Amino acid sequence: MNSLNNSIERSTRPSVTIENTTYLKAENLSIGYSHQSVISDMNFELKAGEAFALIGTNGSGKSTLLKTIVGLLPVVAGRLSVFGQPPGNNHRRIAYMGQFHHSGFVLPIRAIDVVRMGRFPLHGLWKQMGKHDDEIVMSAMRTMGIEKLVDSPLRSLSGGQQQRTYLAQVLAHQADLLVLDEPTSGLDAGGRELYLHAINDELCRGASIIMATHDIHEEAALCHQVMLLARKVVALGAPKDVITPDALLTTFGIVVAGEQKLHVLECLHGHDDQKPV
Amino acid sequence: MDWLLTPFTTNSFMVQALVAGILVSIACAIAGTFIILRGLAFIGDALAHGVLPGIAVAILVGFPGILGAAIGAAFMIGGITLITQRSRLSSDTAIGLLFVGMLSLGVVIVSRSASFSGDLTRILFGEILGISVQSILIQLAATIVIIAIAFICLRPFLLLSFDPEQAEVAGFSVRLYHNIMLFMIAITVIVSFQTVGTLLVFGLLIAPAGAGALLAKRIQAMMAWAILFGILSMYSGLLISYHFDLAAGSSIILMAISLFFIVFILQNLRQRRTSRSEEASHE
Numbered sequence: 001m002n003s004l005n006n007s008i009e010r011s012t013r014p015s016v017t018i019e020n021t022t023y024l025k026a027e028n029l030s031i032g033y034s035h036q037s038v039i040s041d042m043n044f045e046l047k048a049g050e051a052f053a054l055i056g057t058n059g060s061g062k063s064t065l066l067k068t069i070v071g072l073l074p075v076v077a078g079r080l081s082v083f084g085q086p087p088g089n090n091h092r093r094i095a096y097m098g099q100f101h102h103s104g105f106v107l108p109i110r111a112i113d114v115v116r117m118g119r120f121p122l123h124g125l126w127k128q129m130g131k132h133d134d135e136i137v138m139s140a141m142r143t144m145g146i147e148k149l150v151d152s153p154l155r156s157l158s159g160g161q162q163q164r165t166y167l168a169q170v171l172a173h174q175a176d177l178l179v180l181d182e183p184t185s186g187l188d189a190g191g192r193e194l195y196l197h198a199i200n201d202e203l204c205r206g207a208s209i210i211m212a213t214h215d216i217h218e219e220a221a222l223c224h225q226v227m228l229l230a231r232k233v234v235a236l237g238a239p240k241d242v243i244t245p246d247a248l249l250t251t252f253g254i255v256v257a258g259e260q261k262l263h264v265l266e267c268l269h270g271h272d273d274q275k276p277v
Numbered sequence: 278m279d280w281l282l283t284p285f286t287t288n289s290f291m292v293q294a295l296v297a298g299i300l301v302s303i304a305c306a307i308a309g310t311f312i313i314l315r316g317l318a319f320i321g322d323a324l325a326h327g328v329l330p331g332i333a334v335a336i337l338v339g340f341p342g343i344l345g346a347a348i349g350a351a352f353m354i355g356g357i358t359l360i361t362q363r364s365r366l367s368s369d370t371a372i373g374l375l376f377v378g379m380l381s382l383g384v385v386i387v388s389r390s391a392s393f394s395g396d397l398t399r400i401l402f403g404e405i406l407g408i409s410v411q412s413i414l415i416q417l418a419a420t421i422v423i424i425a426i427a428f429i430c431l432r433p434f435l436l437l438s439f440d441p442e443q444a445e446v447a448g449f450s451v452r453l454y455h456n457i458m459l460f461m462i463a464i465t466v467i468v469s470f471q472t473v474g475t476l477l478v479f480g481l482l483i484a485p486a487g488a489g490a491l492l493a494k495r496i497q498a499m500m501a502w503a504i505l506f507g508i509l510s511m512y513s514g515l516l517i518s519y520h521f522d523l524a525a526g527s528s529i530i531l532m533a534i535s536l537f538f539i540v541f542i543l544q545n546l547r548q549r550r551t552s553r554s555e556e557a558s559h560e
Contacts, residue, residue, distance in 0.1 A: 070446045091448030098442050107314060107438060108493040117439060120432050121447040153494045 028078035056229035062212035095175035118172030302507030309486030327353030329383025403474030
């Protein structure tokens with residue numbers, strides 16, 4: 001996978017002139033469920049064409065932050081602006097992929113129908129989908145390597161193929177901001193490679209991406225900023241500055257060094273306050 | 278051939294029953310599809326029985342039963358929402374609670390009526406063979422409303438069935454469209470009770486759409502199958518009840534349930550055969 005990393009490193013991306021607008025801005029932001037804050041006093045900014053990785057264990061607050069950004073959870077305190085507005089006002093510009101898809105096995109629905117749903121926010125109740133939409137849908141399916149599964153029922157697909165389908169749905173939206181919660185969970189090596197390419201294409205298009213991930217080597221390394229979370233902000237900055245043994249230790253608890261790479265052994269925090277081991 | 282057609286060519290009440298039945302089948306197929314996709318079967322069941330006290334009161338005081346059914350349904354939905362929001366109980370507990378309560382209340386009220394068993398049977402099993410033209414027209418209007426709702430709300434309903442969070446982020450309010458869906462189910466139940474009765478309307482909501490879900494790859498196809506199975510059970514149920522002098526409503530539901538199990542068994546046999554032939558081809 002190293003060759004891949006080299007081929008799509010940030011520096012080699014075509015230098016498209018992207019307006020220097022801020023898509024996402026958090027000021028003293030507190031997030032949480034039903035007014036109980038999980039993480040308080042967050043400050044960060046995400047500009048057009050940038051990628052932002054959230055790293056942390058289960059229960060560290062990654063999903064809570066992503067859900068707050070897309071407007072599924074209310075802001076507990078502080079300010080969060082999405083495209084200059086409070087969250088939940090820009091359905092046409094935001095694509096979201098949650099962590100759980102509960103109904104995949106029940107619905108009589110084909111893979112292409114799932115991907116087409118990615119176009120719904122742009123068309124509302126009424127507007128007809130045209131040839132242009134069909135082309136985008138097909139191209140998203142090709143990008144994720146599932147163009148041969150167009151007519152397959154979703155419930156007949158493997159977990160990895162379903163995950164590719166959900167990713168194709170997000171890509172089909174052609175949104176300005178992609179909010180992805182563990183997008184590569186369940187993907188095989190081929191799927192991950194396609195995903196990394198797709199993300200790179202989205203960034204070149206000028207879209208921004210914020211994603212929760214466990215992958216500190218490939219996905220996080222691709223990002224402009226990385227935030228380590230353990231029910232507080234452990235570190236925030238460029239990947240090379242942030243992904244350090246000490247910071248990872250605070251975030252995950254246990255870190256094993258070997259093969260010139262840092263391996264993270266994940267331990268579950270539960271919902272108690274995190275204490276460095 | 279005579280056996281299949283004469284009941285309908287010689288009796289106008291059979292034609293009226295069939296027309297009403299077809300309209301009910303279409304309404305139930307559409308509402309039933311979303312009941313199954315959204316996992317709302319229990320709420321559909323509760324609505325079908327929760328309308329009973331409303332109808333009973335309406336009969337006692339001489340109001341149209343349909344009005345009482347509407348009030349009963351509104352009470353049921355309101356009660357479920359209230360208990361779910363104001364307590365830590367899950368919605369199925371709330372539904373179960375109200376369901377049994379409303380059913381008992383209905384029976385208690387009907388027991389004050391002079392023709393107790395007659396009224397109760399009529400409410401529970403409908404009177405499709407004595408359906409009036411006016412009732413057919415009301416059923417027609419309701420079926421049109423249900424088709425319109427499903428057509429207009431297809432995208433949010435799809436998203437809601439797929440993943441409610443996805444619907445919300447896409448700009449379709451989950452609360453709004455969930456309530457519209459409940460409203461659609463309620464209309465179906467309220468209007469259909471006259472033809473097949475409150476007890477049996479639930480069977481028509483679930484069985485044809487369930488069989489459709491087994492066969493279809495797409496939601497539109499599932500609906501089409503459900504309509505087909507619904508109409509088929511209507512026709513065959515009426516025919517059997519005519520020739521063998523059986524209760525019409527129950528015959529129709531038995532046909533619908535039988536069709537479901539026939540599809541289910543055939544589907545399983547076919548799957549077993551394909552997996553066996555796959556195994557054979559691997560060897």
